[in-house]
Amino acid sequence: MSVFRFLLVLGMSAAMAAAQNSPKASPEIQYSVQGPWAEVDSIPLKGISRRIDGLAGKKLGIFVNYKRAAQPISLALEKRLKAKFPSSEISFFQSPEWNVSEIETKDKDKFTAWAKGVNAIILLVGD
Numbered sequence: 001m002s003v004f005r006f007l008l009v010l011g012m013s014a015a016m017a018a019a020q021n022s023p024k025a026s027p028e029i030q031y032s033v034q035g036p037w038a039e040v041d042s043i044p045l046k047g048i049s050r051r052i053d054g055l056a057g058k059k060l061g062i063f064v065n066y067k068r069a070a071q072p073i074s075l076a077l078e079k080r081l082k083a084k085f086p087s088s089e090i091s092f093f094q095s096p097e098w099n100v101s102e103i104e105t106k107d108k109d110k111f112t113a114w115a116k117g118v119n120a121i122i123l124l125v126g127d
Contacts, residue, residue, distance in 0.1 A: 052119050057087040061118035063102075064094040070126025077122065091118060 052058060062077060064070045071094070078090050093114045095102055102111045115121065 055081070055085045055088055055120070058085075058119040059089045059091070059117065061114060061121040062090060062092050063121055063123045064092055065123075065125055066096055066098055067126030070124045073126055074124050077124070 060081065062074050064074045074092060078092075081088060081090060091114065093102075093111060095105075095107075095111075097105050102108060105111075
């Protein structure tokens with residue numbers, strides 16, 4: 001049982017016990033359990049691009065941010081992708097800028113050309 005469910009059951013049990021021990025308790029009292037999440041939008045999520053049908057034979061881009069671990073992670077990821085999808089092509093784009101959108105840098109044209117030349121992009125954050 002998750003901690004949340006345990007606390008929810010514990011809280012409901014305590015509320016019911018308190019109501020039953022109350023001198024004003026009535027058998028008509030009813031309780032309802034409310035979830036902590038808001039109502040969800042009924043419109044299905046969709047991205048700006050259609051999903052690709054698989055990674056085999058595709059041009060895959062790996063965007064490597066400025067953080068120290070991003071480069072070693074990208075190399076390990078490339079190795080695993082090439083082992084699993086040997087027909088795929090992998091290219092890298094490394095961003096040296098800190099906390100700046102790539103299209104706001106001097107390399108925006110290079111980035112745009114790179115992004116247009118791949119079927120999918122994997123974004124790495126080296127934390």
